[in-house]
Amino acid sequence: MMNDRNVVPERRFSADDSISVVETATGKRVDRRDFLRLTGMGAGALAAPALLSGGRSVAEAAEVSGTVPNLLRNGTYPVGLWVAPPPGETTVARYAEIADAGFTFVTGIDGCGGFCPPGETATAENAALLDAAAANDLDAIVYDHRISNIQNHPSEQWRDVIESILGEYQDFPAFAGFDIRDEPNASAFAQIGGINDILGQLDPGVLGYVNLFPTYASADMLGTPTYQEHLARYVSEARPDFISFDHYMLVGARPTIREDYFYNWVLVRNQALQAGLPSWVFILACEHYGYRLPTDEELLWQVNVSLAYGCKGIQYFTYWTPPLPGFHEALVTVDGQLTPLYYAAKRINNNYLQPVGKQLLPLTSESVAHFGEAQPSMGVEVFSGDEWVDSASGSAAILSRFHDPKRPNQRWLLVANREFESTANTTLTLHHTISAMFEFDTSERRYVPLEKAEPTGPATLAVHLEPGEAKLYRLHANQGD
Structure with a gap:
């Protein structure tokens, strides 16, 4: 884990990229399994039934979907979130609150967080998420540990495995893609590239979702000597359809921000333009560790700086407040109460970001x-x-x-x-x-x-x-x- 000045980093992957961790202000490490246990997404879902399959084939889906993932080409400015309502709150009503606040897609994680035993899969939470999202015209990116841990199979079997998994999701109207990795080390880029290639062959409408580190990640975390090399290698080896990154700049007392915030955007914008890819970003929407809770103006400012640097998709970290040490408040409290920041985001997303974003999206x-x-x-x-x-x-x-x-x-x-x-x-x-x-x-x-x-x-x-x-x-x- 990295420490930057007096700020403890938010969600992070371990150096070997096999376990996602967060580190609290007291130094306690919490891995993805602990996170899911604390949020109620524990191993009790191990016996959940597989998702429904049937309908059109993956090959037929590829034939009609075009060559760009649907989430990148539907003409609506993508506004997403991380930390959706927990399983006990995965309801149509809760997802109506998400849609009412101007979000267009959600990113979810499965019941095991990638740690289901071999041969077992927990998909009930994904099915509930997809149904709740569809009922509110939201797209959904799902986490499926079988995709993220594809290295457990010989490479010659990857295509068959991914095609089988795709078949389980294709009848869910909200299904938009797979969350492959969060903040990967460069050592994982080749595997990500293999997954992206297969998804592109089987169904180009499905997005292979990956989010990258910010500039303040260490060289060990990046797996490259510089951030520029990290971005360049990601594009060449992972062969993504877009570039997403996070950078949480609101540190300490106002008006302090990280000095490398704009530099991060300069580098990502340059790489995105060079590669002909859209760029997405996570904005800070949660008080946690040394990061302060944004004011309405700071939330809007993050949106506008992102738009100014050509951003084609904005995501909020976080929507629901995680029940973890060091996390205090986001758009929704840990017990499900809508906060003032929820209503600020609702105004910004609906009244400003959607209309302005739609103008800028094709430019x-x-x-x-x-x-x-x-x-x-x-x-x-x-x-x-x-x-x-x-x-x-x-x-x-x-x-x-x-x-x-x-x-x-x-x-x-x-x-x-x-x-x-x-x-x-x-x-x-x-x-x-x-x-x-x-x-x-x-x-x-x-x-x-x-x-x-x-x-x-x-x-x-x-x-x-x-x-x-x-x-x-x-x-x-x-x-x-």
């Missing part, structure tokens, strides 16, 4: 620049003017530009407040070729034309942002300029 991140920081954050690009925005003045902001190759004379500009504790007033002077500008109205879910403040001269955008807020604009340039 490609073109540039991300920071303006107005007294001491620029590690690794970021400092704004210096470009062919769309000549100059900036006023408060610190993150300027993020997106493009659509089909519309070369248009650009989308997301202007995000650099701060989550103060308002920002930033004025942008646009390039003289900009002929029209529009602001996206999140309530009306449409672009509203903006008039130039001065009939002559370059257009300007006077952007007022509340703490953590961002605004989306669309700019049109003169044809041929």
Whole structure:
């Protein structure tokens, strides 16, 4: 386990990547089996029946699903969570609360957490999760220990094993993929790549889900000398359909954040663009160990920084508060009470993230620049003017530009407040070729034309942002300029 300054890390994999562990503030190690026992997902489900099978074959599923996992191509901005309601709370009503809060998918773990004895499988919890999710139009990524522990079979048997497991899930409408690994060491990348290849051959609509370490993981945990090499090897060896990572930056007293937070996003964004893959992230939504409970503004700020760096899927850590030492409060308490942060997430997801995310989802991140920081954050690009925005003045902001190759004379500009504790007033002077500008109205879910403040001269955008807020604009340039 790693220790970073005074913060004890959250969920982690052991060095050999065979046991997931968390480490409490007292130094006690809790493995995934203990976690599941504490949350009620114990070995009592060992005798659970297998999931139902039948209907269309895996081959037929592959024929109709296309070449991209469904969760990455359905046109809805993915908003997910880690730590779903425990088995005793896996009900349609509880999953209705998830859907009402603007989430689109859940990630679950099975009854044994990957530690069922050979030849036995616990699937009752997965079946209940999938049914509850389907009743609320949610997608679900399931954890099945047989997939994660595929190395227990000779490699020549992997395809048959995975095809058999897929057959058990294919009749569940909510089934979207398998949670293969959380924060794997690079030594596991080849195995992950083998699983991804087989899933892609059998049913490309099924997502092979993996979440990566943050930059503050040690070289031993990464299995590589640098984080850049970790990302590059992951893409080349694991052959993923997307890149997901976590980075929990709200440490200690406000307004402290980790100094490598933006740098982590710089590296992930660069790797994702180079590989042509979407990037996802976990945002902090739970007070645990040295991480503070976000304010509403800090929650929104994490969302907007992620969007600014081209993020195509946002996940909350955690939704339900785990009954573990060191975990205090998330969106839902350990005994099932909805907290104020639940309602903040509900507002953000439904009123802001879904409409803005839908606009940005099909676009490609073109540039991300920071303006107005007294001491620029590690690794970021400092704004210096470009062919769309000549100059900036006023408060610190993150300027993020997106493009659509089909519309070369248009650009989308997301202007995000650099701060989550103060308002920002930033004025942008646009390039003289900009002929029209529009602001996206999140309530009306449409672009509203903006008039130039001065009939002559370059257009300007006077952007007022509340703490953590961002605004989306669309700019049109003169044809041929």
